[in-house]
Amino acid sequence: MSILERFSLNHATTKFWDQREAVEACAETGSGIGLWREPVHQMGLAETAKLVRDAGVPVTSLCRGGFFTDPTAEAIEDNRRAIDETAELGAPTLVLVSGPIPEGGTIDTAREGVAEALAALAPYAAERGVTLAIEPLHPMFASDRCVVTTLNEALDLAAPHPADAVGVVVDTYHIWWDPEVWNGIARAGAEGRIASFQLADWITPLPAGVLTGRGQLGDGCIDMRRYLEAVDATGFDGPIEVELFNDEIWARPGREVFDQTRSAFERVLT
């Protein structure tokens, strides 16, 4: 089996590429796709669901829910809608980015908010056959985007809930620096919590716009093959998404980026 059979395009890699064209390219190449809520809403949920179903393209995740460090009724309600959308798209997983430190709070109170939100959402997700995937983001985003920063922290947050309701995202870009990362991956696998596996590379120097400086696979310092081996060693054999937030990549034609990304994926993983 070629590693390319596990390739899934996270649509954010080709952020400005029409969703329909992206799905068609995935169908043609036997790839999966990770979708984002905004383009799905733009096309319409039912029409997107029909598009991927007719094309036979598996939706490997929906991005993203979360932003519930202040778990207001609106935040919970929006995440319930995101769970419904995930189910309607036939995707197994909703990716959760936890959100920032709320006004007047601290990172500790924000983390309590995340735990509270998960408790409110996990049963709803389980009923609909959706796994919530807590994504630890790189600590440089800890104040304004995601207070969850390590795999072990994500696993601790997931622990009170069944593994089919709450798992974690293993995204190389966000966790590669962590001295506990190999233990974290082994633990995530042993606990059955690897709900999504995503790749992006860390390039040096860090681009000025840190949000959109994720490197193409092979352009940075992350040993992708070692991550593949570590994740697979836990028994995981699911799809592998490539998710690159990168201004230069976004400026190029979607199909060109798609083909180049598949090539890079094959090259770094074999």
Next chain:
Amino acid sequence: MSILERFSLNHATTKFWDQREAVEACAETGSGIGLWREPVHQMGLAETAKLVRDAGVPVTSLCRGGFFTDPTAEAIEDNRRAIDETAELGAPTLVLVSGPIPEGGTIDTAREGVAEALAALAPYAAERGVTLAIEPLHPMFASDRCVVTTLNEALDLAAPHPADAVGVVVDTYHIWWDPEVWNGIARAGAEGRIASFQLADWITPLPAGVLTGRGQLGDGCIDMRRYLEAVDATGFDGPIEVELFNDEIWARPGREVFDQTRSAFERVLT
């Protein structure tokens, strides 16, 4: 006792302020000072040592050694010189920033290099009465500046060596995001390894030049008082350095920044 009696100016906060004027301001206010090797070399080691001795200003640390992820003979030799300088300045502590991932290496091999370098340097430091202080830096610097990213990792690296030879730096700016930070501080204290305590705040949004975007105390999201309580709860009662790498602060007159920093220090810690 006023908290200001523990204030120490890390000279990097007033990077372009003449070292002599900085020492004089510290003498006048009963402050300590953390010195940097470059300005010390510029003034001359013996002259700097005389300056601080005559002024009665305690040198709370010398910054910095390290950059030994590829522990070549030159790197070790340079660190031996830094240890000698620390001793001659009468400072208890040499701060170590570990360095980048070397060409052709990985973060794991780089970490092995750090362990090797520490083994080569610890006995030399102990002989000269200098404590090497391993500083975990924020993970956004993990590829190009410091492969050591958490207090627990720094403590694991210190563990093979006597606590008076190898300790760690607790710097709020670098570790505030870590879900294990309170455990890490308690462990560092219990193991007698807190060799330096430094403050800087994390501001949002992260400035584009991430190296020089550390916030004045109180301008960001870090609960400084909680850090003081956590560090002091271990029995630590040493000096507290303020170390701000910040382009806007550097552009202002040194004495103005000095006074403002002391005020901010007193305000956030009492």
